[in-house]
Every structure is written in structure tokens, then in C-alpha cells.
Amino acid sequence: RKEVEQDPGPFNVPEGATVAFNCTYSNSASQSFFWYRQDCRKEPKLLMSVYSSGNEDGRFTAQLNRASQYISLLIRDSKLSDSATYLCVVNIANAGGTSYGKLTFGQGTILTVHP
């Protein structure tokens, strides 16, 4: 089983739509959670961290459910510029409790927003 699994996608939505991405992680030692965004032929960049209480950044809302080991990203009022691959990312501590900032990435979900 993969450590981080995402919706397979791709998602193809019209401008203005609301779209939700889901992600599950298998390691209960996971400490930190993130969504990264990767544009076509570009490097990944941090979109937002995900906090236990849930957090919002403009049109983007991230949720974390530690009990279910589940992370989500909601995008409201989609824009053409939101078209990208969205990567669910988890930071997992080792047995000693450290991680060195190592991240484990999901495969990514492709989002295309069309006019």
C-alpha cells in the first residue's frame, strides 16, 4: 500500500466550480501535512500547510482528520490559473522522532479548469 494515496483524477471543471481533492496516508507517525502545487513542466511549490483545526487561504480550504488519516483540499470559484497538479504531502518522523524534513508525496491529481 502506498504511504500517501490521492484521488486518481484527472479533474476537468468549468471556471467558477468548486472542486475537492482527497488524500489518505498510512503511517500514523505522520507529523505534518501539506498541499503542493506543480504547474506543467515546473517544479512543485508549497500551496499550503494543513493544520488539525483546518485552515483557509482565500479560495483554498484544507482539512485534516488524524483519526481517519485523511486530508482534503477544497478549491472554490475555480480559476483558469488553478489548472495544475496538486500533490498531497506528508512529513513522517522516524523511530527516533526526527524526520530531517523528509517528505512523502502522493502521485498527484491533475486539475484542468476550462472556460
Next chain:
Amino acid sequence: DVKVTQSSRYLVKRTGEKVFLECVQDMDHENMFWYRQDPGLGLRLIYFSYDVKMKEKGDIPEGYSVSREKKERFSLILESASTNQTSMYLCASLKRSEQFFGPGTRLTVL
């Protein structure tokens, strides 16, 4: 702004060649990482380093080695390139909890 640079955007090598991929960051970050990204497999960690001359294996270290002689530079070495090492290679450095990536090197091994 954090800047992570990689020595080449595109590279073509032959099977059996020794290949060096260089990564440089200008923000005095201690932790640096090498990934490869393949369709359907996502980003997979090859090696990382948490200090000069310190290195740790990632999830897929076989066929690779690394060098960190200076803090700003982290090199990935393919001792004898093989066709299954054709991939996009991404370097990253860590600031607090965020990884900053270089633009990537697309390596083709013929």
C-alpha cells in the same frame, strides 16, 4: 527569495557513463534532497543530506550516490547510468518545514 539551481535542464547520456547532477542553494539551508519524478509514480526520494558530509538513503538509493562537500552544494552521482534511470531529477532544500525545489534536470539515458 530562496533560489535553488540545478546545473542542467536537459541531459542526454549513454548507458554506462558516470553522470553528475549538481544542485546549489543560496540560503545556507542545512537539509537538501534529491528526488526523481516519473509518470504514475510521483516524486520519490533518492538521498538527502542534513549537514556537510552527512547523507542518508531515501526510498530508492540503488544505483545512485551523493556528495555534500560544501553546505550550498549537493551532488547526485549515477555511477554507471542505465536506461531505467531516465527521469526528471529534482533537487530541494529545506527552510523550516517548506521544501524549495530547483527547476529539475530531465535526464535521458540511451
